[in-house]
Amino acid sequence: MTATVGRMADLLALSSRIIDSGVTDQPVNRVTNELSEIADGIAMVESFSHCVALSTDEGLVCFDASGAQSGRAVRESLRGWSSSRVSHLVYTHGHADHIGGSMFFTDDRPMVVGHENVAMRMDRYEYTNDWNLLINARQFGGISGDLDLTLGGDDVASAGSAPRIGRRFLPSATMRPETTFADAGELHVGGEQIELHHDRGETDDHLWAWLPERKALMTGDFLIWNFPNAGNPQKVQRYPIEWAAALRKMIAKGPELLLPAHGLPIEGAERIARVLDDVATALENLVADVVTLMNSGANLDTIMHSVRVPEETLAKPYLRPFYDEPEFVVRGIWRQFGGWWDGAASRLKPSPDAHLAAAIAELAGGAGVLLRRADQAIAQGDVRLACHMADLAGWAAPADAEIHAGRSAVYLARRKAEPSLMAKGIFAAAARESQVVVDASAEGTTDG
Numbered sequence: 001m002t003a004t005v006g007r008m009a010d011l012l013a014l015s016s017r018i019i020d021s022g023v024t025d026q027p028v029n030r031v032t033n034e035l036s037e038i039a040d041g042i043a044m045v046e047s048f049s050h051c052v053a054l055s056t057d058e059g060l061v062c063f064d065a066s067g068a069q070s071g072r073a074v075r076e077s078l079r080g081w082s083s084s085r086v087s088h089l090v091y092t093h094g095h096a097d098h099i100g101g102s103m104f105f106t107d108d109r110p111m112v113v114g115h116e117n118v119a120m121r122m123d124r125y126e127y128t129n130d131w132n133l134l135i136n137a138r139q140f141g142g143i144s145g146d147l148d149l150t151l152g153g154d155d156v157a158s159a160g161s162a163p164r165i166g167r168r169f170l171p172s173a174t175m176r177p178e179t180t181f182a183d184a185g186e187l188h189v190g191g192e193q194i195e196l197h198h199d200r201g202e203t204d205d206h207l208w209a210w211l212p213e214r215k216a217l218m219t220g221d222f223l224i225w226n227f228p229n230a231g232n233p234q235k236v237q238r239y240p241i242e243w244a245a246a247l248r249k250m251i252a253k254g255p256e257l258l259l260p261a262h263g264l265p266i267e268g269a270e271r272i273a274r275v276l277d278d279v280a281t282a283l284e285n286l287v288a289d290v291v292t293l294m295n296s297g298a299n300l301d302t303i304m305h306s307v308r309v310p311e312e313t314l315a316k317p318y319l320r321p322f323y324d325e326p327e328f329v330v331r332g333i334w335r336q337f338g339g340w341w342d343g344a345a346s347r348l349k350p351s352p353d354a355h356l357a358a359a360i361a362e363l364a365g366g367a368g369v370l371l372r373r374a375d376q377a378i379a380q381g382d383v384r385l386a387c388h389m390a391d392l393a394g395w396a397a398p399a400d401a402e403i404h405a406g407r408s409a410v411y412l413a414r415r416k417a418e419p420s421l422m423a424k425g426i427f428a429a430a431a432r433e434s435q436v437v438v439d440a441s442a443e444g445t446t447d448g
Contacts (some may be wrong), residue, residue, distance in 0.1 A: 060082060066098070184197055388412060
């Protein structure tokens with residue numbers, strides 16, 4: 001092998017120092033498309049979703065292909081490390097940032113391996129193509145300038161891009177799994193034994209791989225070096241209970257090397273067990289707290305504003321809420337066990353937002369009064385109330401440029417106050433919605 005392996009010890013040393021010290025003074029999720037040899041015959045290409053490669057006598061076994069925008073660079077990095085063909089391409093799950101780059105692996109004609117639900121996910125992406133483009137543009141559209149784009153852990157085929165008619169969320173050339181399994185599978189490639197285990201977590205088609213002879217673990221998105229992506233407000237159901245159980249199964253294997261699809265690799269049995277236990281415990285405690293309150297008859301509003309993850313837990317380098325966050329996971333737990341209704345009778349069959357807002361504005365003395373109350377709330381540090389008031393003002397006066405300029409300012413302020421990529425993206429999208437009204441008004445004035 002001839003390759004860029006100068007950083008071979010750097011990634012493991014960096015992760016060990018960060019985990020052991022608790023000090024995160026360097027990015028842990030990076031999109032460099034550079035390859036590092038992590039152990040003899042095992043390499044990782046750091047990308048929007050990493051590609052982990054295992055060298056065998058029959059060729060390379062690659063775990064994930066990264067996304068459509070990074071797959072070419074990933075494949076080139078692999079060629080710089082080994083001239084062997086990719087004999088097997090294993091999908092840890094079917095998110096677009098993990099499989100969209102597979103079109104750059106087709107020349108090797110690899111056997112594509114994945115859970116049996118990956119194909120159904122790909123079909124769903126085709127069916128809801130435009131919806132996925134819209135929500136990704138919203139989710140990743142507010143991160144420029146103050147948040148690292150390498151936080152990873154979800155469908156990111158069109159991160160931050162405006163949807164276009166005819167654009168595909170998942171490239172048509174994405175390879176589908178030809179070898180699938182339900183609960184567990186096993187590969188024997190070039191003298192290497194690879195166990196494949198299915199567990200639900202971020203997705204229902206997720207697998208993690210175990211190399212027993214090497215005591216190496218490929219976790220996919222079960223570990224993303226951020227708080228688990230178990231509550232995305234715009235995506236399908238996640239499974240925090242099964243997620244935690246999967247991490248417990250991984251600990252039981254006694255891994256000495258862990259290679260995630262996002263974030264840094266980790267070495268050392270004690271260190272790996274500690275990290276996985278911390279993540280599993282955070283999820284288990286969150287689920288237990290929510291379900292306990294549900295069983296007591298609490299509604300979603302009460303649960304949302306009372307269940308918390310300890311700050312010392314969120315301060316850990318691999319549990320920071322910079323992508324998803326516990327508040328969103330609480331909602332996901334409620335949805336999993338309690339459905340979509342939040343417990344407020346008026347919101348079972350609600351009045352249209354604009355109709356309710358117009359009535360409130362009439363009582364208050366106009367949309368301008370509501371906007372001034374939003375500004376007052378911002379000044380008092382109550383950004384949650386400010387957004388409620390700004391929305392009511394905007395819905396009551398949908399074409400008023402002055403009102404919407406104020407609403408946009410409120411949401412830009414809210415965006416700056418938020419830690420997670422998901423919240424930043426949605427609040428930035430709200431600001432853009434109102435800015436469209438402002439711009440349209442200005443164009444109308446100019447035309448006149």
